[in-house]
Amino acid sequence: MDDPWGISGPDFVVLYIALLGAALLIRLIVAGVVGSRAARADNVQPGPPPTVYELAFLAGGPDRAVDAAIAALVERGQLRVNSYKQISQAGTRPVEPLERAVADVAQLKTTATIRAQVRSSAAMRALEDGLDRRGLLASASAKRQARTFGLVLQLAVLVLGVARLVNGISLGRPVGILVPLVLIAAVLTIVAAVRRTKLGPRQPSAAGHRLLGQARSAASGPVPAGALAGGFLLGGAVAAVALGGWAMYPDEELGAALTPPAGFGGGGSSGGSSCSSSSCSSGSSCSSGSSCGGGGCGGGGCGG
Numbered sequence: 001m002d003d004p005w006g007i008s009g010p011d012f013v014v015l016y017i018a019l020l021g022a023a024l025l026i027r028l029i030v031a032g033v034v035g036s037r038a039a040r041a042d043n044v045q046p047g048p049p050p051t052v053y054e055l056a057f058l059a060g061g062p063d064r065a066v067d068a069a070i071a072a073l074v075e076r077g078q079l080r081v082n083s084y085k086q087i088s089q090a091g092t093r094p095v096e097p098l099e100r101a102v103a104d105v106a107q108l109k110t111t112a113t114i115r116a117q118v119r120s121s122a123a124m125r126a127l128e129d130g131l132d133r134r135g136l137l138a139s140a141s142a143k144r145q146a147r148t149f150g151l152v153l154q155l156a157v158l159v160l161g162v163a164r165l166v167n168g169i170s171l172g173r174p175v176g177i178l179v180p181l182v183l184i185a186a187v188l189t190i191v192a193a194v195r196r197t198k199l200g201p202r203q204p205s206a207a208g209h210r211l212l213g214q215a216r217s218a219a220s221g222p223v224p225a226g227a228l229a230g231g232f233l234l235g236g237a238v239a240a241v242a243l244g245g246w247a248m249y250p251d252e253e254l255g256a257a258l259t260p261p262a263g264f265g266g267g268g269s270s271g272g273s274s275c276s277s278s279s280c281s282s283g284s285s286c287s288s289g290s291s292c293g294g295g296g297c298g299g300g301g302c303g304g
Contacts, residue, residue: 034145067246087114097127137203165179
């Protein structure tokens, strides 16, 4: 009996396993090469010194920029934190676009919830676009093209397996081993399709890393709060959070209260704790649901 396509079932199974492995390896290599080239691109455009929120985006992506805005607003008394680690508006509405986006959603919300709601805001897109235009972020189009190539490659392997499977069934050949292999190819194709639509946070380009390094070097020296050094605004809690995250917030207890739990992606309330002396007025404490103004609380066959 002639073998379908001129190749026996067992030989096709071996070949198909090799194709699955090769497709996955090629996808990883192409993604790595493209990502490396995009990160090394150094097409920086002239422009004004970066804002503290642009530095925060370079240091930790959109979430870090949101954290820096929260730190600035808490420091100025325009946000307050209650004993359940929930953030609310207090005082005047800010003018700066990202700060305004944060303040507008801060209605008894946790840091994690505010992050999730502000990530896709117009202010965040404008911040990202500004960094992109200046060449401070790695190319998103190159990453998308690499993942499109990977999806097409994975889809071709899936189509080949399905065609062989249909052909084997129509000829009455045993296809027990080929079925799970085709299912694996289908899963890999779905993963590739999802990854293509979700590129993840933008990474700094070579110029972005250099700029961030300059800011961190300048900030390591003695800089008064709000002072300029090396072209960067480096003083105050906002700059500490922008460059180092909540762990660098001057008030450790308040910084801990504002830090989302590890791996916690959504909002919600946490158990209350007492206020630090630096966050609440003397002699006062946070009762359940009360706020500290301007401060905060801690807290079988072959393949056809």
